[in-house]
Amino acid sequence: MSMDLNDYTIIKEGEAEILMHAKNEVFYNKTQVNNRDMSIAVLRTFISKRKQEHEAFLSKRTKPAPKVSENNGSVGDVEEKPNELDMKIEKSNGECEGPEEKSQEETCSTSEEPIKTEGKVRGELKPPRVLEALSASGLRALRYAREVEGVSQVVALDNDKGAVEACQRNIKFNGSVACSKVESHLADARVYMLTHPKEFDVVDLDPYGSPSVFLDSAVQSVVDGGMLMCTATDMAVLCGGNGEVCYSKYGSYPLRGKYCHEMALRILLACIESHANRYKRYIVPVLSVQMDFYVRVFVRIYSSASAMKNTPLKLSYVYQCTGCDSFHLQPIGRTVSKNTSVRYLPGFAPVVPQGCSDCGKKFNMGGPIWSAPIHDQEWVTSIVADVKSMKDRYPAYDRISAVLTTISEELPDVPLFLSLHNLCATLKCTSPSAVIFRSAVINAGYRISGTHVNPLGLKSDAPMDVIWDIMRCWVKNHPVKAQPADQPGSVILAKEPVLQANFARAVASLSKAQAKKVARFLPNPERHWGPKLRAGRQITSKHISLLGEEAVNGCLNHQESEHEAKRQKTEKTEDANASES
Numbered sequence: 001m002s003m004d005l006n007d008y009t010i011i012k013e014g015e016a017e018i019l020m021h022a023k024n025e026v027f028y029n030k031t032q033v034n035n036r037d038m039s040i041a042v043l044r045t046f047i048s049k050r051k052q053e054h055e056a057f058l059s060k061r062t063k064p065a066p067k068v069s070e071n072n073g074s075v076g077d078v079e080e081k082p083n084e085l086d087m088k089i090e091k092s093n094g095e096c097e098g099p100e101e102k103s104q105e106e107t108c109s110t111s112e113e114p115i116k117t118e119g120k121v122r123g124e125l126k127p128p129r130v131l132e133a134l135s136a137s138g139l140r141a142l143r144y145a146r147e148v149e150g151v152s153q154v155v156a157l158d159n160d161k162g163a164v165e166a167c168q169r170n171i172k173f174n175g176s177v178a179c180s181k182v183e184s185h186l187a188d189a190r191v192y193m194l195t196h197p198k199e200f201d202v203v204d205l206d207p208y209g210s211p212s213v214f215l216d217s218a219v220q221s222v223v224d225g226g227m228l229m230c231t232a233t234d235m236a237v238l239c240g241g242n243g244e245v246c247y248s249k250y251g252s253y254p255l256r257g258k259y260c261h262e263m264a265l266r267i268l269l270a271c272i273e274s275h276a277n278r279y280k281r282y283i284v285p286v287l288s289v290q291m292d293f294y295v296r297v298f299v300r301i302y303s304s305a306s307a308m309k310n311t312p313l314k315l316s317y318v319y320q321c322t323g324c325d326s327f328h329l330q331p332i333g334r335t336v337s338k339n340t341s342v343r344y345l346p347g348f349a350p351v352v353p354q355g356c357s358d359c360g361k362k363f364n365m366g367g368p369i370w371s372a373p374i375h376d377q378e379w380v381t382s383i384v385a386d387v388k389s390m391k392d393r394y395p396a397y398d399r400i401s402a403v404l405t406t407i408s409e410e411l412p413d414v415p416l417f418l419s420l421h422n423l424c425a426t427l428k429c430t431s432p433s434a435v436i437f438r439s440a441v442i443n444a445g446y447r448i449s450g451t452h453v454n455p456l457g458l459k460s461d462a463p464m465d466v467i468w469d470i471m472r473c474w475v476k477n478h479p480v481k482a483q484p485a486d487q488p489g490s491v492i493l494a495k496e497p498v499l500q501a502n503f504a505r506a507v508a509s510l511s512k513a514q515a516k517k518v519a520r521f522l523p524n525p526e527r528h529w530g531p532k533l534r535a536g537r538q539i540t541s542k543h544i545s546l547l548g549e550e551a552v553n554g555c556l557n558h559q560e561s562e563h564e565a566k567r568q569k570t571e572k573t574e575d576a577n578a579s580e581s
């Protein structure tokens, strides 16, 4: 293959370098450095956790097996930690036997090679294999191979010939480690994943827009206890711009609340769980991030027909009041325990009356969303520690450490959040400072935290009537102008508070970020920091849902002004030609 290096520029990110053709035919988005850095951090932690789990498994196997307790996994419950008991023995045909069929003592990970010693299975942990299913230039695959210790192989796929050629060129350009670990194939990722079931310890999906068409095959390609990393950039769809499109792609209705970005994460998780369930599998989220213009989730996948029964306990519909900011979760399922047996039943409904008990207006219903925890805080702590211990190996260190630290401070068992600004907008009152509001919530006996998706968002386990009582007490000291009686704010304020709010500053009222004076939300490093189109396509008004109105208008204006400049130039030339002739 002959190539003129002058046609290329070299792009370096982390330890990988890629050759970018002057015509830029293959997709590359610099802004996704945050996404790639975050994924490298999670991959490093995955490898070390997997090793610890394996060691614990080997040492426990010599002891008597503990009893497995059923966890109903309902909202507010701490997520069941799958351990070695969840891992299955691989049958000769590659299928997993469920816990009903195998004794707990015999279980082990499918990514291990089962070796029989003295009638017992001994597992040897194989180094992890990664599938980058939608790889474009291969930058991400190359970074995994070159930067993450312990990765044995990265398979990079793309269905675009130009992308695969670029990827193969880039593998060579990155030297011997890359050549020995990374392989690139021209393939439809869906077909490849379906024909490689339970083969990869990590599957990474980073599509244009929605990952929905890849999920069914991706959940089947991950080994038991392995990880699926998945990006979705179709935020307009996931955030309620086109509710019906979201329903058709993800099986959930989005709502347009301030919490819509967190809801997007929870819709994606619910969708992955639903695909996993089709194959007697279930997910355990370890980290769920909304950054820049996309959401990205990191979930482990396990097989267990019995654990799968808990899925309805981890999903809820959301009732969002159309008049005020109140929202309520409606769990899909519940359990009833009697002695040692557990019965699985549909959730009690409805959790709300026909009209909002705060303002009297109707509810919109969204979901179902994943309402169990979206992060594993123990994982988050390990990831943060790992990132901080090798700052200079993360080009996007400032950004990812800020996001991860904010995530580590989120209340893990409180889905969605309130916006103090919205509460005040409903009542048309001045806003208490976040510290004062947090204090009132804490003094009333509830918990409150920030959220990484919105600097003004507040997560709290206080019920909506307590929140409104706090605001009623605030308004008593900060009166508002009279409003028409039928306004939601007027209806709320017409009621006397049951709770007398105490606004005295509570010790824990400062967010940890404020207390440590650390920036948690960093501005974008440059203009047009956003998603990119498919390689080789021109931006038009059709791309608003992918890129956002501002970026598209900016680009169209730019295209128009370029077009206008060209037109003027042509006219001038024509005029000049005319006057010359």
Ligand SMILES: C[S@@+](CC[C@H](N)C(=O)[O-])C[C@H]1O[C@@H](n2cnc3c(N)ncnc32)[C@H](O)[C@@H]1O
Pocket (backbone or CB within 6 Å): 027, 028, 029, 032, 036, 133, 134, 135, 136, 137, 138, 139, 140, 157, 158, 159, 160, 163, 187, 188, 189, 190, 206, 207, 208
């Ligand atoms: C957003 S880009 C991937 C970017 C890359 N992961 C990175 O970090 O730079 C999406 C890629 O998926 C490829 N693609 C789209 N549909 C595919 C399919 N069905 N099978 C394989 N590749 C596909 C496209 O050609 C494109 O190169």
Ligand SMILES: [Zn+2]
Pocket (backbone or CB within 6 Å): 321, 322, 323, 324, 325, 326, 356, 357, 358, 359, 360, 361, 488
């Ligand atoms: Zn209401």
